[in-house]
Amino acid sequence: LLAGERLPATRELAGQLGLNRTTVSAAYAVLEEAGLLRGEVGRGSFVAQRKNEANVPGAPPSGEPDALWRSVLGEPDGLPAAAGSRAAISFASSRPAEDEFPMDAFRRLAREVIDSPEAAAILQLGSPYGYEPLRRYLLDEARRSGAATSEDDLLITNGCQQALDLLSRVLVAPGTPVAVEDPVYHGLLSVFGRAGARLLPVPVGEHGLNVAALESVMASERPRLLITTPNFQNPTGTTLSQAARNAALELAQRTETIVIESDIYSDLRYEGAPAPSLKQLDSSGRTVLLGSYSKVAFPGLRVGWVIGPRPLIARLAEAKQISDLHSDQLAQAVLLRFAESGELKRHLEATRRAGALRLRAVLEACERHLPRGSRFTRPQGGMNLWVELPAPLESEAVLRGAEERGVNFLPGIYFGARREHRRGLRLSFGGLRPQEITRGVAAIGEAAAAELAGHRERAALEPVAALV
């Protein structure tokens, strides 16, 4: 298929392939999220601009490669689902709003960096630990806040995703038991699944990780790692209370479990009071903290970090060097200027004000437009909210109807560590305007209502069982 080409309608393709139409719709949503397709309301789905293979003079087509590559590659093992979506209203990607990027500040500070005398050194090969001035800045900040002890060190990564990947390389062997939240960010499942971890799901309720369930998993399965996002968890948006944090840490200490805490959303609190991070509460040195600029600044600049005990960071730096030598230094230098200049703080304040309006919009819209019997989380910050539709609705079927209305989201099946979450769906509202959120949730509500009506019709047509 060439760029710009129109894909068959989901109904048509489902018919051709003998598949359920929801399957085709879900595949389109994933492709769209990966930037391979773009949806246009009322017109259908089109191949995005990424191939350019028509009429290019090149080498002759190759001879017999397909069998070779088929034999070598086997089955794919991942799920392409990271990049942005171009649906009219897309709830599919957990990312900030592009039109709220502080471009003037970025341009001014980036110019300072490229005009500085350090520019040549920034463009030279660097250290696997990261650009030293940024590393020192982040470590100082963390020490000041109590998020790093004097025993800790810090490694810069290409966003939080690479931090997870490096941790999986260093800490996980095939069969290593790893406790994870359920539902949980699909990119985390891919990383630890790929590393061969035995994933132990711990349910997430309205108030985050269920600590009683955690205790039972820890007692019976002895996980080596617990991976958790206590603030505005992805996909549920839920937050763990301070009491629950203390309890989780105590459990980890008793069972000698290492705790990996993803803290990438904590600066995006729109209401309520913050609780200390596990890393700040932990005096036993077992907690590893992941931070990132991706959710609070510019995700296209891939800069995150890991804070943990020095021997771990040294091992992660080795793994980092094997992975890609070091992170891009221009991005690191620009983000350092952004933080040091106070512009990051200013931008965060603006983001929180805008985020509060988004949050109110999504909560009100869910209250108003989702079908009766729906349950949804009530986050106090972050970018994500989790909906559970009432039976017999399934989120993939509702997605199909929503897409016809120009709206998409990621259905629950992508977030299941064990359970399938067929009634669940994630609404990522961080990149949308309040009016878009309202319209989008209304469209999802319409799609759900139509789907419910279809169910009722079908039920009415079913033969009544004989009374015997």
Next chain:
Amino acid sequence: LLAGERLPATRELAGQLGLNRTTVSAAYAVLEEAGLLRGEVGRGSFVAQRKNEANVPGAPPSGEPDALWRSVLGEPDGLPAAAGSRAAISFASSRPAEDEFPMDAFRRLAREVIDSPEAAAILQLGSPYGYEPLRRYLLDEARRSGAATSEDDLLITNGCQQALDLLSRVLVAPGTPVAVEDPVYHGLLSVFGRAGARLLPVPVGEHGLNVAALESVMASERPRLLITTPNFQNPTGTTLSQAARNAALELAQRTETIVIESDIYSDLRYEGAPAPSLKQLDSSGRTVLLGSYSKVAFPGLRVGWVIGPRPLIARLAEAKQISDLHSDQLAQAVLLRFAESGELKRHLEATRRAGALRLRAVLEACERHLPRGSRFTRPQGGMNLWVELPAPLESEAVLRGAEERGVNFLPGIYFGARREHRRGLRLSFGGLRPQEITRGVAAIGEAAAAELAGHRERAALEPVAALV
């Protein structure tokens, strides 16, 4: 040890630890290359600016973590050896000269990118395949040159190192037989060693990969992959003739071996005529080409790429997404402008002129200053040259003496796929001025002469065997 602190002299530390002094010197060289130490001529070695742990208010020191982390982390598995060295004259890192970076062009073009209307989109989350305009540009270029067929696709990576890492993830399982050059780039050994590959060394001679040896390895061991750098191989700088390229490809075809061709140095040809890449010669679709801007532009911007059959690239994109979602987009956009504007071509021409002078300097200096009986390669381009010292000299011992003279390099042991190369050493001359090269090689020659004299003295003192 705190930043700025002086390390004990190698002699002193060797005494304290009961180790051979060459071991300590080699460790210092590796630490220096990783940016953790800096050497100052006549003053010793100092901890580089990367820790900042004195007098920082922070959380209390942690309780009992060491045992936990020791039990979890076990033994380190990598070799920290990528970043730049700060010795007075360092032959240790294969990288371009910072003071020849075209900073004016960089500043102008980077400003164009940050001021452009696309800047906000560049700062938003992107595609695992890479920044689309750069991806399309590189693919068009490759199609025009015959390095990509219409069956091929292209993925942007964080430099060539990440391309190797992703390939190892997709193509290598524990025990997979992989043919590699010997000696070979240590970062390649780390990647494929970590992935559990069974490495099959194929000797590199004066004219690159030994094709007769390759044939015998292929016949007896049936490697799944062959990884090779036909142009200016790292560490030897050697180049494979076109006849040998054809023969290697024919062998690969006969044995159904996949060929991974690293082509990151080919633009740095200072003399002689170029041969087509394996990828250009291969009509069977089994060759995967790795390219990079790191050796020819700005290594601190981590941008490389892989060209290969579409199904492989799709799998690599999945692995890329799991690794770090996507590569930094600002760096990609700046390098695209650099290439499109013609400044890359201009810079390459200047680099080739300067490289020719470097190459002449290093060859003349080796001829003149290395001890009699030394052998060294005669590259026609690239950044590296390989020396084999005559018995009984070992390169680690010579490194010790060279360091006392303010010069360092990487000894052969870091490049051995199987053989230890104890007499070998790599001279990376890409980042040095011709006068530095001359002085540096002269210092190595002096160190070798002193070491030889020491050998003779010790031999003279040895008791003569009784004649019985």
